[in-house]
Amino acid sequence: MANEALSRCVIEGNVTNIVHDLTNFNLDWMEALRKKYSNKDFTEVFEKYINN
16 A cells, blocks of 8 residues: 555655655644643643542
8 A cells, every 4th residue: 555655656856855844844843732732731630630
């Protein structure tokens, strides 16, 4: 199945640039998620599980 998908894939442009752009996109996405969720206060959740 993966081989069929790859055989239908058409890459236009320099593969190095494509991989670089995809890597940067993924790193930016992960950093945005970390910033979004790392600042949450989970005190209520922790107290719920500690007290039960």
